[in-house]
Amino acid sequence: SYILAIESSCDDTSCAVLKNDRVLSNVVAGQEIHTKYGGVVPELASRAHQSNIVPVVDQALKQAGISKENLTAIAFTRGPGLMGSLLVGSSFAKSLSLALNIPLIDVHHMHGHILAHFINEDQKTPDFPFLGVTISGGHTQIVKVTDYHEMEVIGTTQDDAIGEAFDKSGKVLGLGYPAGPQIDKLAQEGDPKKFPFPVPKAPDLNYSFSGFKTAVLYFIQREVKKDPDFVEKNLKDICASIQYTLIKILFQKVEKAVKQTGIKSVAIGGGVSANSGIRAQLLSYKNKGWNVFIPPFQYTTDNAAMIGISGYFKYLEGNFAGMEVTASPRIEM
Numbered sequence: 001s002y003i004l005a006i007e008s009s010c011d012d013t014s015c016a017v018l019k020n021d022r023v024l025s026n027v028v029a030g031q032e033i034h035t036k037y038g039g040v041v042p043e044l045a046s047r048a049h050q051s052n053i054v055p056v057v058d059q060a061l062k063q064a065g066i067s068k069e070n071l072t073a074i075a076f077t078r079g080p081g082l083m084g085s086l087l088v089g090s091s092f093a094k095s096l097s098l099a100l101n102i103p104l105i106d107v108h109h110m111h112g113h114i115l116a117h118f119i120n121e122d123q124k125t126p127d128f129p130f131l132g133v134t135i136s137g138g139h140t141q142i143v144k145v146t147d148y149h150e151m152e153v154i155g156t157t158q159d160d161a162i163g164e165a166f167d168k169s170g171k172v173l174g175l176g177y178p179a180g181p182q183i184d185k186l187a188q189e190g191d192p193k194k195f196p197f198p199v200p201k202a203p204d205l206n207y208s209f210s211g212f213k214t215a216v217l218y219f220i221q222r223e224v225k226k227d228p229d230f231v232e233k234n235l236k237d238i239c240a241s242i243q244y245t246l247i248k249i250l251f252q253k254v255e256k257a258v259k260q261t262g263i264k265s266v267a268i269g270g271g272v273s274a275n276s277g278i279r280a281q282l283l284s285y286k287n288k289g290w291n292v293f294i295p296p297f298q299y300t301t302d303n304a305a306m307i308g309i310s311g312y313f314k315y316l317e318g319n320f321a322g323m324e325v326t327a328s329p330r331i332e333m
């Protein structure tokens with residue numbers, strides 16, 4: 001099969017073409033416009049999707065070396081995400097499916113982040129059941145995955161997502177949006193134990209990050225009062241300490257989930273799984289007999305290839321959407 005997939009849930013317009021479970025092309029157009037606002041502006045995002053979508057789809061087809069007429073099905077992100085952004089991708093996918101008279105497949109964005117592990121790059125893929133740990137700009141979840149589309153959220157954040165904790169802490173330090181990748185880079189040369197930050201409490205397998213963000217803010221405000229150049233002088237150590245604490249918060253509950261479920265296969269996914277510290281920490285659990293899975297870098301932040309692979313497994317089951325399907329900003333796993 002040849003599946004064309006579209007992802008437009010937030011601020012990246014992406015289109016991929018897959019031949020069965022292999023990626024032929026995966027074009028991602030980011031949106032520079034949001035950097036100067038320090039976060040994603042929904043109105044501007046949907047407008048940028050509108051101007052990006054046609055060229056991005058054309059480029060994906062061109063790179064894949066096939067024409068529209070060769071396509072077998074169209075997959076798209078139904079949600080969750082920003083309504084205005086999702087509408088651009090879903091409307092486009094629907095019209096394409098209608099025009100080409102081929103099946104339409106709706107995909108859950110978070111399924112995409114998890115199923116990215118099954119994109120065939122001749123690597124070892126997870127066996128069911130496994131624990132999917134989705135860490136991104138809007139989610140922090142521990143998910144019990146029993147089949148391609150059978151997923152149960154067994155832990156989630158009660159307030160901010162871990163990506164927000166990275167981004168908002170970075171904002172306090174004067175880093176641009178998104179700060180996550182910059183903190184990662186700066187942390188590599190810093191001392192992770194220089195500044196101890198608190199680990200917020202949350203029940204069971206759940207998370208809380210809003211207290212952490214506030215603690216960083218107060219700490220910086222207090223230190224800057226004493227020394228206006230505090231951030232400048234200690235930036236690498238502050239970033240390393242922030243990242244160290246976020247990794248600690250994350251893996252405390254992952255360890256607990258492994259113990260509780262007895263499932264020792266863990267796969268991370270979502271934008272924050274690009275983080276080098278988190279990748280290294282997960283790899284270290286191999287010593288404890290865990291099977292660990294880290295997605296290729298290009299499939300961590302939002303991309304259409306992950307929507308394509310999710311669509312492919314639905315395609316094999318004949319699980320298609322009708323034309324009445326609607327974009328849904330909030331949908332259950």
Ligand code: ATP
Pocket residue numbers: 009010080081109113135136137138139162163164166167178179180181184270271272273274275276300301302
């Ligand atoms: P969701 O998937 O929950 O709807 P999203 O689609 O907006 O959210 P993603 O694109 O999956 O989010 O991830 C974006 C997030 O990943 C941002 O918060 C960004 O800072 C973070 N991120 C990306 N690279 C890194 C990194 N190397 N270290 C830490 N965080 C990172």
Ligand code: FE
Pocket residue numbers: 109113136137270271301302
């Ligand atoms: Fe995402």
